[in-house]
Amino acid sequence: MLAPPRIWWKPLDRLERSWLTIAFVWCIFLTAMMPIWFFLGRQNVPATTYRVSPEEYQQRVADFIEQYQVGTEKGVPVVAPPPGDVFLLARQWQWYPILQLKKGQTYRLHVSSIDIQHGFSIQPLNLNFMVLPGYDYVITLTPTQSGEFSLVCNEYCGIAHHLMVSKLIVTD
Amino acid sequence: MAAEAIPWSEEKAVFRTCPVTGLKVDLAAERLIIANAVAAVVFLLIGGIFALLLALTRWQVIHLLPPDWFYRILTAHGIDMLVAWIVFFEIAGLYFGGAVMLNARLVRPSLAWLAFALMIVGSVLINVIVLMGKADVMFTAYVPLKAHPVFYLGYILFAVGALLALGLFFATIVVAKAEKRYEGSLPLVVYGLVTAAIIAAYTLLSGALALVPAFFWSLGLLPNYDPGFYRNLFWSFGHPAQQINLAAMVAIWYALAAITTGATPLNEKLSRFAFILYILFINLGSAHHLLVDPGPGFAWKVTNTSYAMYLAVLGSMIHAFSVPAAMEVALRRQGYRRGLLEWLRKAPWREPGFSALVISIVIFGWIGGVTGVTIGTEQINMLAHNTLRVPGHFHATVVAGTTLAFMGLTYYLIPLIFRRELKLKRWATWQPYIFGLGMALVSIGFIAAGIQGVARRHWDITFAQAPFPATIPGTVHLALAVLGIGALIAVVGGAMFLIIVLVSVFTGKRQEARGLLLVVTPSSPPAPSTSAEEGEEGLRPKGTFVLVLAFLTFFAAYYLSNWWLLGRTWIVR
Numbered sequence: 001m002l003a004p005p006r007i008w009w010k011p012l013d014r015l016e017r018s019w020l021t022i023a024f025v026w027c028i029f030l031t032a033m034m035p036i037w038f039f040l041g042r043q044n045v046p047a048t049t050y051r052v053s054p055e056e057y058q059q060r061v062a063d064f065i066e067q068y069q070v071g072t073e074k075g076v077p078v079v080a081p082p083p084g085d086v087f088l089l090a091r092q093w094q095w096y097p098i099l100q101l102k103k104g105q106t107y108r109l110h111v112s113s114i115d116i117q118h119g120f121s122i123q124p125l126n127l128n129f130m131v132l133p134g135y136d137y138v139i140t141l142t143p144t145q146s147g148e149f150s151l152v153c154n155e156y157c158g159i160a161h162h163l164m165v166s167k168l169i170v171t172d
Numbered sequence: 173m174a175a176e177a178i179p180w181s182e183e184k185a186v187f188r189t190c191p192v193t194g195l196k197v198d199l200a201a202e203r204l205i206i207a208n209a210v211a212a213v214v215f216l217l218i219g220g221i222f223a224l225l226l227a228l229t230r231w232q233v234i235h236l237l238p239p240d241w242f243y244r245i246l247t248a249h250g251i252d253m254l255v256a257w258i259v260f261f262e263i264a265g266l267y268f269g270g271a272v273m274l275n276a277r278l279v280r281p282s283l284a285w286l287a288f289a290l291m292i293v294g295s296v297l298i299n300v301i302v303l304m305g306k307a308d309v310m311f312t313a314y315v316p317l318k319a320h321p322v323f324y325l326g327y328i329l330f331a332v333g334a335l336l337a338l339g340l341f342f343a344t345i346v347v348a349k350a351e352k353r354y355e356g357s358l359p360l361v362v363y364g365l366v367t368a369a370i371i372a373a374y375t376l377l378s379g380a381l382a383l384v385p386a387f388f389w390s391l392g393l394l395p396n397y398d399p400g401f402y403r404n405l406f407w408s409f410g411h412p413a414q415q416i417n418l419a420a421m422v423a424i425w426y427a428l429a430a431i432t433t434g435a436t437p438l439n440e441k442l443s444r445f446a447f448i449l450y451i452l453f454i455n456l457g458s459a460h461h462l463l464v465d466p467g468p469g470f471a472w473k474v475t476n477t478s479y480a481m482y483l484a485v486l487g488s489m490i491h492a493f494s495v496p497a498a499m500e501v502a503l504r505r506q507g508y509r510r511g512l513l514e515w516l517r518k519a520p521w522r523e524p525g526f527s528a529l530v531i532s533i534v535i536f537g538w539i540g541g542v543t544g545v546t547i548g549t550e551q552i553n554m555l556a557h558n559t560l561r562v563p564g565h566f567h568a569t570v571v572a573g574t575t576l577a578f579m580g581l582t583y584y585l586i587p588l589i590f591r592r593e594l595k596l597k598r599w600a601t602w603q604p605y606i607f608g609l610g611m612a613l614v615s616i617g618f619i620a621a622g623i624q625g626v627a628r629r630h631w632d633i634t635f636a637q638a639p640f641p642a643t644i645p646g647t648v649h650l651a652l653a654v655l656g657i658g659a660l661i662a663v664v665g666g667a668m669f670l671i672i673v674l675v676s677v678f679t680g681k682r683q684e685a686r687g688l689l690l691v692v693t694p695s696s697p698p699a700p701s702t703s704a705e706e707g708e709e710g711l712r713p714k715g716t717f718v719l720v721l722a723f724l725t726f727f728a729a730y731y732l733s734n735w736w737l738l739g740r741t742w743i744v745r
Contacts, residue, residue: 004440008441043743115316119558126625127741127744128464130465132465141744144743154628159308161630
């Protein structure tokens, strides 16, 4: 606690050296797991982003809905698009539209916000992403299960944050 | 001890000599340590009351606060704990390490009082503006969610005060060396605090880069503030801020180990190397807050979250061995050499500093560290981002780890710096166990709920009033109940700490300290038994080695099971 001995540079004890080696190897393993999974794993963090203004994005979503709308639920359009580019908009305090996807098909899901930050969270799957205004984040997604999933906002976005829920439908 | 010190300037510092350690204590430094420690504890009390209200709201069955107050108090709780309580305490620790432990005078005490005033004004401003409802933006205040300009101003004033205190700390050490107040190298505890201070310097500068433009943006003077840039700058402040807490906590671990068991670092070279790893590599690790953000690509995210953060993790793993090993060797030297763990069984468990130290290490490592590295893995973060797993992780590190260690140290400051008798000693013996148990349950409750997808910063996870309600499994309610009960226990532990400290400081007998230990009296070592190992072999930290191997096994199991969980979700790229 008080001053160390004058010469404190001394060799490591065998146990210290062993632990240092084991811990270092573990840290290398931790580092390697991510690139390994990047190449071999089927779940990776999306890395495609476009710059977009909120107005442009809102227009893109409107066009998308017009093309593929199949119904409405609680005032929100339900859209059943073919595999390919699919658009979802987040705003205080709503996800827009409701997407109806097919199991086993691959979609380029675009998410963006037209006001502030939101959090895209599919439950009970538990996949989570950030949604920021000005950024069109493309999540290439292939549903492997069918059913009705909840789409929850999990980034605090104001007083009605906890009311910002929607659904994601996946048909067989 | 230093030969005759040669003061530089005209400053007349007044010293007293500590009857226990023989250290020369600068009275000006002592007053500032007391002021900052008292401010810290006041904010701990306020933040703690908020914690109780929040836990009783997230415990869905009780759901105490209405939504606007929940979000408001969540904002205030984050700031009062992560910014006010912890930084005020760390500044007190810096003055202790830089001046008292080096027999030195604190450079320019008047400026230290200015720093204190700035920090008080800043934290009061933030609390007031938040409680007035003008800044419901969370501790992170992500742009474009906008708060009243006074919110950002409060943050900035606090940071300027802290930067000033940092500068005085560095100056104090430089002057102490020049005036030959101490000989040889810095003691390891002070070395650790210097590490924390260096990280604090670039942390606060990053904070300025993030928050000063935000201040101007809130005034309407800056038209656009890119939300992605803000998040990057904020976390360049926000995560290293946690590393400051980590480095300070580890320094205090060494101090508590020395005080309670007479431990000295086994290998100064290794421990110092581990502290240097923190300085070099933690800022890059902040990327783990941005792993599922649009913008940065795989290479940026993985590089910054891994080689950089994992080398900082290596630093922690070194201390995880070195601190217990130092205690094991010290206790073995006292005669407890039987088997692998006699030293642990016969250790001073009734001494509050010792139990606080051990519980801090165990919860910080086994829950905090393991979950942190796991959810900070690029792909696994998709399962965890913005769920309750995140607060589960950081309550294990900052509260059960750092705060408990700081509480442990505070007990010793009462006789040594406040120069009062510690009262309610039986309470002090129990307090670390109660607080530790409560916080362990809080973290476990958070993590169990988060693994099931429950969002953080969310008022109603049953979505009762939402347009598309979702059914919540009963296991989520169970996890939130564990959280609630844990919080009640932790609040009892926190209240015990506050009561012990306040009762001692205000009604304890004014007396000079007589020894380092508070509760346990130094006992005579046991008679050497024939089965105990003799000589150098009996002193080696084999018990600690087995314990860290067990820790690593648990770590590996938890980490790998998360990859398995990820593999069960949809295909995503």
